[in-house]
Each structure stands twice: as C-alpha cells, then as structure tokens.
Amino acid sequence: MSNETAVQTPERGPDAGAGSGQSDLARNAPLHGVPAPAAHPSSSAPAPVSAPAPASASAPREHRHDIDLMRLVCSVAVILGHIGGVFIAAVERQEANGPGAYWTGHIVEALNPFAVPMYFAIAGWAVLVGAPPRDSRRMWQRIVRNSVPLFVWTALYLLWGRAWGTNDGPVSRLALEAVFGSVRPAYHLWFMYAYIPLIAALAFVVLVRAGKRPWGLGAVLLVLASAPSLMGDLERWTGWDLPRFGWGFGVYQVAYALGGAMLFALPAGALGRLAGRRWVWAVPMALTAAGVLWYHTRVHYVIPNAHLLVAVMTGCVLLMVTRVRVPERWVPLLSKLAGASLGAYMVHVMVISAIVEPLVSADVPGAVAGPLFVALLAATVAVSFGASLLWGRLGLRRYLG
Template sequence: MYVDDIRTAPDRGETAAGPDTAAGAGGAGPRPTPSTAWIDLARVAAMAAVVLIHAYSPLVTEVYTGQGSTSWWTSTALDAALRWCVPLFVMISGALLLGPRDEAAPDFYRKRWARIGVPLVVWTVAYLAWDMWRTGLTLSGAVEQAASGEPGIHLYFLYVIAGLYVFTPFLRTLAGAASRSALWWFTGAALAFGAADQALGLIDGVGGTTAVARFLPYVGYYVLGWLLFHGPTGTRPLRLGLTLLVTGSAAGAVGAGALAELAGEWGAGADYVFDFLSPAVIAASIGAFLVLREAGLRLASSDRWAAALVSRTARWAAAPSFGVYLVHVMVLFTLRDLFGMPAEGPWSVVAAAGYAVVVIAASLAVVEMIRRIPFARAVV
C-alpha cells in the first residue's frame, strides 16, 4: 500500500531512495539521502485517517444525520481535514521508490509482485465473496467490480499502486535524468490532468475507470512525493505545510458543504470537492506531507522520553498498518450490521469516533492472528 516495503520501516532495511544524481538534483551534484525517520509516523497517521473517513462517511452522506445539522457539518469538516490520507500513501511510495537504484526491472517486478500482487488477488476474491454473502452481489456484478478496479470501497488503492509499480523503473529514469524544474512541470501537469479528468466525470455519461487505468491520475502524486522528499526541511516548509493543510481542508469542507446545500443532498459536486484529485485535497495533501515529515523528523531527533515513546509506538504500529488497511472495512461493516450507528444527533459524531477506535484495535488483532498463520503473512 505505501510502498517500498510497508512491512518494514526503510531505516531498518534497504534504503529505497539513493543519493540524488547531478541532473536529478538540478545539477547540484550528489548529496546525502534524506532521512526516512518520519515515514512510520506518516503511515500510521494516514492509516488512522482512512479508518476515520470510513467511520464518518455515513454521517457526511446523510445516512445517519440530517443535512445542515451540527453533526453533519462537524462530520463534513472532519472528513475534509483527513482527505490527504490516500494521496499521502502515494507520495510516500514515490518518495521511497523513485530514487536511483542498481536494480533491474525484472528484479523489481518480482519483489513487488510478492508485496502487492498476492494481496491484490487474495483480497479482491475475499471481498467479492464476502459481498456476495453479505449483500447478495451477483457473479456478474462481482466481475464488473473487479474489472473496474474497485472490488471493495478501499481496494482500488491496490490497483493504483500496482499500476504505479509497473511504470516505476521508467519513472526512476525520469527522476534521475530530468532537472527538478522539469519534474515540477511534469508533476503539475499530471495533477492538473488528473483533476480535470475527475471534473469531467461530473458530466452525465462521461467517465468510468477500469482496473488497468486506475493508477493514471495518481502519477502526479507519485512523482510529487519524490520531489517533496528531496526538498528542504525546517521551519519554512513546516509553515507552508500548515498553511496548505488548513486552507485546503477548510476549502474542502466549505466547498463540499455549500454544494450539498445547493443541491439539497450530497451529490456529485460535493463528491468532486472531496475527491483525492480536487484542488482543495491536492493542497491539503502537500501540506500533510510537509507537516508530518517535519513532525516525524523532530520526534526522531528529540531526546525527550515522550518523543521516544511516540516514535516507538509509530514504528510498532506501522508494521501491521497495511493489513489494517485491508481488513478494516470488513470489521467496520460487520459492526455496523450488528449495531448500526449507536447514537443520533450530536452524539453520532462521538459514536463514529468510537467506532474508529474499536475498528483499529480489532483490525490490529485480526492482522496479528493472520501474521501468525503459516504462509498467510504474505497477504497482510
């Protein structure tokens, strides 16, 4: 899900991003590889954000709340403030994988198949079978969902990463040979095309994505992760990150909420504002990357016991986070099937947060059990 190897932190295994080449660094010559000490914290934060978004989504889309109510606006604002989660995963992937390596394409593909290909196949089958049992999904419907690259509400991400893996050896060449200014132009153009593609999908009869092409709109984020990873650190990037995160999140909440109010329901316009390639989410995602990177680096360099505790906790939680991503939807939907939303009105916001906590804890337990089964570890 988050790439190089989400099961081991890069600082404790191979270093995914090698030193900049003279061309890739804008002609500045080789320089040390940036620290990856912040990656665990970013992964855990993004994983928690994914679970929270899925926990709050029934409130945002008005399944459990009335439009315009305090709980609806609160849930919408919280959701908007967490939309950076999936783009952050993609950017982490690009940060760790696009640095130059002495690795042949066949070797790269062989290793990545084990890391993403096996889980993609296993969980696609598992979620479709579960959906057929749970909702009566037909076989033809299951085939259609698999062909679209969305056999589960979250599994599209596996198809995105798988597609990006296919082109990673070629994008490495681009990252190593092009100047930083050229890469910024490429990234800006790719993100603009992705945003335009999603916007055109608002027109009736236009759009549609297949499993094969699902990764294409995210190429910009992938290269952007490498650029930001090799960018400056310190107070100035932190301030920029906070500004982008706050303004992007606020714009997303106000924009989506206003469009929903105008339409009288949560519709395509609000969905677009919350899309991972909308301008508001792109800004917030860049901000989240910069903020979490700086926070992680400061924690790693601090000698305070609280910082050390947070770093150790993040390192521990990052290892099973891929598995949590994969299983948490089954856990969440099962809880909802059994108990519904155990509150209405303002308390529904608290109930959704409680669900998220329980889901994360239960998912961690499930993943740990799976990891102890012989030959099953490869799927989480």
C-alpha cells in the same frame, strides 16, 4: 479514500518493519514505507556518476521513521473518512434527515482528503528515491507482492458480501469483473488498481534511465494502455457483456508521486527555520479543511483527489511530518504499527460494516454523534490493527498485507 458505494464515490476510496535495503512498499503494498539498514546518511539525491543507475545494493539507506509515521497517520485518516461516510450515508446525504449525523460525518470527512494522495506521494518517493529497483526481476517481485494481497482480499470481500447478503450480483460475475479492475464489493481496493500500474511505470523509467531494457514491464504497460479501447471494440464486435477495465492511473496520481519524490527527498536542513516551526503548516491545512467542508456541503460530495484544495492540504501535511524526529523510545511501536498499516487498510471496511454501520442512524442526536464517532473510530482502529498484527505474527503478511 472512498469508492463505488453508497457511502462515498470512486475518487476517495487510496499505499513491515525494518529489513533489507529493499522497500517494504515494494515488498508488500502502498501503505508500506521503505526500510533500510541503520546507517543515517543524507537523504538527498545520490551524487552524479558517469552513467545513471539505481542505488548500489551495498549502499546504506537511512530508515525514514518520519515516513513510517506518515503511513500510520494516513491509515488512520482513511478509517476516519470511511466512518464519517457511514454517518453521511445514514442520512442519505441530506441534512434535513439528521443534522447531528450529517455534520459529524462532513466535519471528519473534511480532515482526511490528504490520505490517498499521500500514499501516491510515498510511492513516488520509494520507487524514484528511497529504493529504486535495480533490475526487472526485483520490480516483478514488488508487483507480485502487491498483487497477492489485492486478490486475496477481493476473494475475502466477495465471501463476506455473500455471507452478509450485500453483494450486488453473482459471486462468479463479481470475481471476473474484479480481475479486470472492478471494486465491488471491496470499494476501497480501487487504490491498488491504480497503484500497481503507477509503480510499474515509474520503475520502467528508472530502469531505462539506468541503461536497462525492461521489455516485460514495457509490454505490460502497453497492454494496460490499450486494453480499455480493445475491450470496447471487442464488446461492439461480439455483443458480449464484457467487464469494465479499471487498471490504470491518471495524471493527478503521477503528479502526487513526483511531488512526493521531490519533497520527501529534501535533506533535513532544506526547510530552514520552518523545520522547527511545523505548526505553521497547520494554518493553511485548517483553511483547506474548511474549504473541503464547504465544497462537500455546497458543491459536490466527494471532492476529487485532483482538486487544488486537496493538493494544498496534502502538501501541508507532508511538510509538517517530513523529517520530523521520532523519539527513539517510540520507534519500536511505530515500526510495528506502520508494518501493520496495509493489513489494517485491507480489513477495516469489514470492521466498519460489522460494528459501525449497525450503530449509526439518522436520528442520532448532535450531542451524541461526536462522542459516538470517537468511540467507533477507536474501536475500528483497534480491531483493524489488532487483526493485522495477529496475522503478521502468524506469518500471513505476504497474503493479507
């Protein structure tokens, strides 16, 4: 998941433990899944009723440990891709400048394009199926709880860039642009500027279908839809240098959200014999990874999230993981790590700039590049998740993710 940086492009940048029936994705951010009481009913869509409505507050929802696992896999995949991007940037995207770093970076980058689309898929399932909002108030709570970590981390990355001398402009200007959707210097936060409007739009549909009148959400969506053209007109009329408006989502993000809602909601027996032969999906996934490697090295780096290869890879990973049974002895650790995944996502770019970038150079030999990547990945994952777990214990999860 990469963005506006020398490492990667905007297309790749991309969503706590068990609690109430309300989604953790809703309570915190896109890397969070949906907790629920311990009961385990079927995950298929609710039975038809006389009038469509969100799930009852008292209706038990199963806790989807498979989605916790998916969140964890995606979080590590994002970190993997960003470290791979450092190797590629070290040789300025040219094989001749260092074949070892070049191919190590591209091989690992070919494995992670599913991560950001999968976050949109999880978001779609959470809002439409897993924990649909019951009223506008609860949806606004979700939006606020997603927005607070976004702006806190934007401020932290601005201060980090100033301390390291990497900001590409005055902090005051960068802060203003961030309010309107800039991703400088925190390139990976682009995902949040798409995620928050997307869940708002999905929730608007859910509430209207349930007979509600979410006027506030509708007004916000109207502003988001019209703001780019209005700001463009204002800039032409006044001659002011206005920030680019980056809040919004695209068709491909909606498609992943709807596809995720459908596939994650499949009941346990829907896949039949394939449910016990998940390795079958690894074959097309490997083929799509090879296709992504070819695309990156021969066509364009970085492949768009909307590309067919990425869509097929995302579907394969989803079908490999959805409804997988997590052994009970792993559940506590999995829940803890999944709860820390948003925080790890937020902080890992700082960790990469501190411990990865100084150790990666164009002249790293091919025999060393692979082991070096593995060591740096392990260190980055350990530090990022360790930091997130720490501030979780300090009660800072609502501010830092």
